[in-house]
Amino acid sequence: MSRIVVTGRIPEAGLDVLRRAGEVWAWDADEPIPDDVRDRQLATADAAVTLLTDRVDDAFLAAGPGLRVVANVAVGYNNIDVAACRERGVVVTNTPGVLTDATADLAMALTLMVTRRLGEGERLIRAGTPWQWGMFMMLGSGLQGRQLGVIGMGAIGEALADRARAFGMTIAYHNRRAVDAATEERLGARLVGLHELLETSDVVSLNCPYSDATHHLIDAAALDRMQETAFLVNTARGPIVDEAALATALRDGRIAGAALDVFEHEPDVHPDLLGLDNVVLVPHLGSATIETRSAMAELAARNVVEILAGREPLTPVSA
Ligand code: GLV
Numbered sequence: 001m002s003r004i005v006v007t008g009r010i011p012e013a014g015l016d017v018l019r020r021a022g023e024v025w026a027w028d029a030d031e032p033i034p035d036d037v038r039d040r041q042l043a044t045a046d047a048a049v050t051l052l053t054d055r056v057d058d059a060f061l062a063a064g065p066g067l068r069v070v071a072n073v074a075v076g077y078n079n080i081d082v083a084a085c086r087e088r089g090v091v092v093t094n095t096p097g098v099l100t101d102a103t104a105d106l107a108m109a110l111t112l113m114v115t116r117r118l119g120e121g122e123r124l125i126r127a128g129t130p131w132q133w134g135m136f137m138m139l140g141s142g143l144q145g146r147q148l149g150v151i152g153m154g155a156i157g158e159a160l161a162d163r164a165r166a167f168g169m170t171i172a173y174h175n176r177r178a179v180d181a182a183t184e185e186r187l188g189a190r191l192v193g194l195h196e197l198l199e200t201s202d203v204v205s206l207n208c209p210y211s212d213a214t215h216h217l218i219d220a221a222a223l224d225r226m227q228e229t230a231f232l233v234n235t236a237r238g239p240i241v242d243e244a245a246l247a248t249a250l251r252d253g254r255i256a257g258a259a260l261d262v263f264e265h266e267p268d269v270h271p272d273l274l275g276l277d278n279v280v281l282v283p284h285l286g287s288a289t290i291e292t293r294s295a296m297a298e299l300a301a302r303n304v305v306e307i308l309a310g311r312e313p314l315t316p317v318s319a
Helices: 012-019 035-042 058-063 082-087 100-115 118-126 155-166 181-187 194-200 220-225 243-251 290-308
Strands: 003-006 023-026 047-050 069-072 091-093 147-151 170-174 189-191 203-206 231-234 257-260 279-281
Touching (some): 003 012, 012 290, 035 058, 058 082, 082 091, 100 257, 118 279, 155 181, 243 257
Parallel strands (some): 003 023, 047 069
16 A cells, blocks of 8 residues: 655645555645654655645665655745656656646735735734824725736746736736737737836836746846836745845835745844835745635645556656
8 A cells, every 4th residue: 555644734634635546645734744754754655645834855865775656736946856766766756737826816816915005004003003094094006007027927827917907907927938919919918028027117016936047037126127116026036036136225225015925034034124114924825724724734645645556647747
């Protein structure tokens, strides 16, 4: 019977599928699994189901010499050394598709939060600060007729663009390649260079994977290109943004605001961001709906089932 190790808590929907495929051992606590416990379990494992907080590197793979698959319960897989897995014949899978809507919803919500100053408003009331409706109180920026610049036009970028269109925004995007003509037409989207996107967008949204190529894509120079009235939204991965440079730009009013779901040194947040009113900070909630997390766990589990049965995985990573 195959042995499947799950390195953190996942929804029952995933565990149910896994239990039909083999003997399941799952770490069942909210804190991260200690390395020694993990390594003991991996020693006899055929499959590992991992979270984005796990680092799947040489040490992980060496601890699990019998591993045939690492199924990440996330669409992003920058936590996994895919080349090292491939060298050892370990298949890597992720969970694209099932979290597209939830993540696009969050990116839209963050866009509204930061442009309408909702976090600031919440803090004001919760602090017990006296207030009265006022014509000029806490004015934000509208989205109608404004340009959303999407960096990384994959499924989530497209779904965000669909939402932004419903709010009256126009769409520019930067991507390795153009999306198909029908999608461009539906979104009224135009492919532009990174500089043009930064210089002309009212909201810049990061929806690209994190890799060496996108490390600090948004650095001081990129922030300098943005308009003083523009906002940055990051629901992708923290290290795409140079957080220190962002804090400086926000403090100096170089850009109008930012909304971050992900952080460069997660779960730490750059201390200079914490005191700024023009930044919205939420704790990596992109896919955090009950339905989505169940669907992610189930998809990861089904990938394990396929591999252990000697079939092709449903969603292998492409890198
Ligand atoms: C979440 O960040 C994911 O990559 O699924």
